[in-house]
Amino acid sequence: MRTPVNDYLEEVRETCIAEGDQGAVADYIPELARVDPDRFAVALCTIDGTVYSVGDDEHRFTIQSLSKPFVYALALADRGLDKVLEHVGVEPSGDAFNEISLEDSGRPRNPMINIGAITTHGLAGPEDATPEQSMARIVQGLSGFAGRTLEVDEAVFESERQTADRNMSLAYMARAQGMLEDDPRDAVDGYTRQCSLIVDVRDLAVMAMTLAGGGRNPITDEQVVPPWVCRQVLSVMATCGMYDAAGDWMSSVGIPAKSGVSGGVLGSLPGQIGIGAFSPRLDAFGNSVRAVRACERLSNDMGLHLMQVPEVASHVLYDVVAPDDQGDGTREVKLQGTMHFAAAEVALRELEGVPEDDAPVVLDLSRVSSANRVGRRMLLEGVRRLKLDGHEVRVEDPNTVLDD
Template identity: 60%
Template structure:
């Protein structure tokens, strides 16, 4: 997986379109060539490539997680009294209000500012409200997160439009706090520092029904995770949400710090970093990376097959004419998620077993990325000195490719 992700970055690295977020002085000074990608699996396994240690500010990617915290406090019906869930079709900083003064959704700035005000106790001091949100973001990430004070001060000095939006919502009595305090906290929320692995874990927490895959912490109930993912699907990418959903097909959120976070329920949390932005404030290379991952790894939510409850039907020792062998008997559909688990089990094959049998007799389907991953796994078993016997009665792997990586391909295992 790290090798594949390196390959993805190499193929997308030459795109230098877009520009830094120059309306925030500190963001205009970041390295424009930073590039990273990370994936988090349902069991917490992390993969990454590129500048995975680079810290950057979370910016608008904080919005779905603070929305989750507000949902916890007010419930679904309660939150919908204050903030809607309909796509605005507008840029992120537009005045997207309904006639009643209710923001159209929590992903545009005017809705996110309102959501920030509602995420804590009524009348809480701005510092206490922010600390509650910072701790909540840390539970999603599985570690404590800090604030980039320089970015915070830079954004606060240029937050005139957000102040205007906050005063506008306050004029409708949607929240009761001082708009200046709300924008102070919202700006600080956006200045929380993360790396791509943090975002991948946060995405996987939503994709796992609210359970953090690293800590096992049930951060939010399943219904909250479902609601957040639903709103991300329709509103997370602002006025290009339709293009994103048709091209990539994953609930997602972008930020002007250069990050994109996406969650495929039950399968994977993913994140990218590349600071050059398009006209919508979204990372140019980040979009390109996600389009490639979706296309090559079968990540589009409208085409992802059901996950096999257990990719390994059985692992045992069998007797062949030539002696003992270690057998991996597979089942169900093979796709990225199930085959990734299989490859890790292949690494545990006993070194004292010269012959390894991989039995595809109970496999129902193999998509393109799973085929590529499985062939590479078989090749590496051979490179480790094992003789690989492939049982493939339904021709799940094309004969020429299978014969390249297996010592023998049979329809039925000749047990002794």
Template identity: 70%
Template sequence: MRNPVPDLLDRLRRECADADGGEVLATIPELADADPDLFGVALCTIDGTVYGSGDDDHRFTIQSISKPFAYALALADRGRDTVLEHVGVEPSGDSFNEISLEQSGRPRNPMINIGAVTTHSLIGDPKLSLEERDARVLAGLSAFAGRELEVDEAAFESERAEASRNLALAYLVHAQGKLDGEPHDAVDGYTRQCALLVDARDLAVMAMTLAAGGRNPVTGEQVVPTWVCTQVLSVMATCGMYDASGQWMSTVGIPAKSGVAGGLLGALPGQVGIGAFSPRLDEIGNSVRGVRAFEHLSAELGLHLMHAPEVASHVLYGVVEPDADGDGVREVQLQGTMHFAAVDVALRELAALPDDEPIVLDLTRVASATVVGRSLLNEAVERMRADDREVRVTDPDGLLDAR
């Protein structure tokens, strides 16, 4: 059986490809030359399976999408209390590069530039040199991605030459006693952090690492403690999309972070990590096609955070081998709620079965199914039967159309 999820992702990407509004960022020379027609989308599931569509392997600079991961490293290295002394967690309601400080002088959150520069200075031991902190950031974000990342030196130098505003913000926070170390070092390090090269597939894996409590689903490495991910995802949910964060959480419902190179990342706890890339930006600085893709994925796959689905990894109750009861039929027994992430596990189990065996798909223990869950399971049954396989469905509650 051919898994229907890649086809679904291709269709969604095609439907979003006509969102041609917005402009490529012109204020940074290295970003201004980006091809505005590039568009890639990727999903990473809880066991590390990555689905991609379009320009999902095109490399671009991570930019502000680095902010939640730098925040995660600072929390892991210095502890929650220390980080909260320097950077708050409240939405700013301001643009990403505004002066947004509390009365105490603390930046309002780590997802805006003034908070991100401050956060960068909190990564690692306070005595680290600029080079040592850069190495810690590179190693940490590479661990989230599951591969060794590299810096786009040309992009770094281009952005460094345009860093006057971030330097002003850094000196302001330093004057308030909230910035560790020298402002120039913090801005240089933050700018290098933003120049790391990723693609949409990397973003999906990085997002799933956050969504899986800090364990990279591809490498198995526990990158940061689970409590760190809880903190980071909470701040992403309220602050990750700048002054559009409330609208985003209401309509899309996935903790997310955008970047001015056109990247967009979303992490849905326990279910899926999503990465998208398209350089055209709206007036807020978010990828036009990326936002459209997330809206479609959330609506069609039932991914809104407030749906509160069950854990997807427990979907398989058991598999009865053909010789176990002597009837020559393999029985795949499912359980729980059939939402997208759960059905994805089931689909890959079905796709891995030998093609010449009759099977029984047992839904006796399935409590409910979302629209996309029913659709994908129905599609799987139809595809297996189209391949001349004998498929019977045990479905006492009539969850599927197939029989």
């Protein structure tokens, strides 16, 4: 049996394409103005590091503002919460990403807008870090989140550097307010280089899942930052990550998220899933039109809204009975706990391992306490596909969790 998750993602992608091609690429950066506006990819990363992706998932692009939550995480891990809060606040600005948005104290309102991100850049690394050491720490740290070594796109870096006048003015403003420790030119160069790191949509999903998993990369098992850092970062992403569209995003999608002007969007749902989406056409807020559509669809279809009351999760698989144990070739898969998307996805992968022969399959749900709409649909689809593969399937469901 082949798990249906990729088929579903392809359906989401095709639906988003069919809704039209609104938006425009970020043409104020010369290198970004030359990108193919029709590229589109979606990826999911699960709690155990399984990555699903469709579309232009191997196409690489610069991370841009998607780097902000991860550099904020590094600054928190390196300097501590109190030190970072001395320089950058956590309040939503309600302003565009490149506005001069300061509190009365002169502190940038949050680390997700440019003036806050430029300030945060210099807080990565130890107290006495040089600009080069801060940048090295950022490359190392973001590579840890992605699970592979990231590199800078030098052409995009130079292109952005030549058009960084506004960011330079923001840096001087932060310096004048006593919030920026670095020389403004070094801060803007470092921030621009940070934004020029190259990723693909699968990287975004893994990075998002690392945040959602308490700082542990699900593929490498590296603890990139402490769990408390992830809680802080996700909280700020939830209220500030989508700029002046953050309120609409949180009410309609309900997943802590961040966007970037290259066309990427990532969503990080604590304990469940990391989402990456990419399409270069942007709306008036600087968010990818298609990527936002895809995240809306995923949230609505899979019940991923943060404010939706969750089922209590527990372990999924507790036993698989091999054919020889039954004596008649029957394979038995026993599940337990609560079936939501994350749990049902693991169960589907267990069913995916059933060989394509005509041996009977027993799906034992006697220890499954409940299933939400998504978990129920996924398990029923798994049963349907097993039958299409030629298996006789018997479902033991004494708690009627698969009934509507």
